[in-house]
Amino acid sequence: DSGVTQTPKHLITATGQRVTLRCSPRSGDLSVYWYQQSLDQGLQFLIQYYNGEERAKGNILERFSAQQFPDLHSELNLSSLELGDSALYFCASSVATGAGELFFGEGSRLTVL
Amino acid sequence: AQKITQTQPGMFVQEKEAVTLDCTYDTSDQSYGLFWYKQPSSGEMIFLIYQGSYDEQNATEGRYSLNFQKARKSANLVISASQLGDSAMYFCAMRDYGGSQGNLIFGKGTKLSVKP
Numbered sequence: 001d002s003g004v005t006q007t008p009k010h011l012i013t014a015t016g017q018r019v020t021l022r023c024s025p026r027s028g029d030l031s032v033y034w035y036q037q038s039l040d041q042g043l044q045f046l047i048q049y050y051n052g053e054e055r056a057k058g059n060i061l062e063r064f065s066a067q068q069f070p071d072l073h074s075e076l077n078l079s080s081l082e083l084g085d086s087a088l089y090f091c092a093s094s095v096a097t098g099a100g101e102l103f104f105g106e107g108s109r110l111t112v113l
Numbered sequence: 114a115q116k117i118t119q120t121q122p123g124m125f126v127q128e129k130e131a132v133t134l135d136c137t138y139d140t141s142d143q144s145y146g147l148f149w150y151k152q153p154s155s156g157e158m159i160f161l162i163y164q165g166s167y168d169e170q171n172a173t174e175g176r177y178s179l180n181f182q183k184a185r186k187s188a189n190l191v192i193s194a195s196q197l198g199d200s201a202m203y204f205c206a207m208r209d210y211g212g213s214q215g216n217l218i219f220g221k222g223t224k225l226s227v228k229p
Contacts, residue, residue, distance in 0.1 A: 002157075033216055043204065043219040056216055088156060092217075101148055102208075102217055104158035 003027065006091050006105035014113055018079040021108045025072055025093030031055070032074040033094075033102060034066055038087040049074055050096075081112045115140045117205050117220035124225050126195045133180070134190040134223045136205030144210040147188040148217065149179065152202040161203075164188060192225075200227045 003026035013019055025032050034046040036059075045058035049068035060066075063081075068074040078085060088109050092102040116139040126132035138147065149161040164172045164179045172179040180189040192199055202224050206217040 002160075042221045045216045045218070048216050058216065090158060092158075100146075101160045101163055103160065104150075106157045109156070 002103040002105065004091060004093050004103050004105035006089075006108050008108055009106065010109050010111075012111045012113065013081060015081055015083060017081050017112075018077065019081065019110065021076040021078070021089050021091075021110075023074045023076070023091030023093075023105060025074070025091075026103055029093035029095050029103070030072065031094045031096060032068055032072070033092040034060075034074070034076050035090040035092065036087045037090060037107070038084075043090075046076070078110070083112050086110055086112045115142075115207060115209060115218045117207055117218055119205055119220035119223050121223045122221075124223055126192075126225065126227055128197060128227055128229050129194055131191060131193045132195055132225065134192070134203050134205075134225065136188045136190065136220060138186050138188060138205070138207050140186075140207065140209060142209045146208045146210065147179070147181070148206040148208065149177070149188075149190045150204045150206060150219075151199075152204065152222070154201070158204075162190065195227045197227050197229060200225060
């Protein structure tokens with residue numbers, strides 16, 4: 001158990017819909033990262049937050065947004081969903097940005113039909 | 114630009130034998146970390162081992178060791194005495210410490226299958 005909690009574990013929805021994925025980092029971790037894992041693109045970094053502020057952006061679509069709340073949990077919002085958004089979405093956390101490993105949650109598997 | 118290359122899409126190893134999974138990286142930074150993660154079929158990402166760019170000794174964690182050759186920019190994972198439970202995807206990743214970001218860059222992974 002990494003200590004990172006992601007909900008929901010599985011989600012099935014239709015094209016055009018909007019979903020929210022939630023992540024609670026390990027106790028004491030200030031940094032949260034979101035990754036997308038699909039068969040054709042591998043593990044892609046989406047976005048990073050540190051203590052409530054956006055720190056880095058990767059390959060995140062404009063239809064996607066995220067935020068980190070004062071209690072440090074984070075949400076990833078995916079809107080106008082397309083079939084290609086079907087993937088495993090991981091949240092990871094670390095104490096800070098500059099050292100150590102990232103601890104990953106179990107992922108949220110999104111299926112868009 | 115940072116890049117991680119894993120050239121072995123799939124590997125087979127006999128149970129109880131050792132196996133080496135290759136990883137090369139590219140970065141212009143001097144301070145960075147190299148990581149290996151295991152992803153079993155259940156999907157979770159499990160941290161295995163870490164090597165810092167300034168570490169002089171190769172990292173070891175139980176049956177896992179990292180063969181770090183800085184000049185060649187390689188960070189191969191060695192698994193000794195393979196077990197059936199080692200069958201999984203293995204990802205090499207890098208994290209640059211020079212900037213304010215801290216995200217990991219991943220390779221495409223190697224699928225390891227352990228044969229009984």
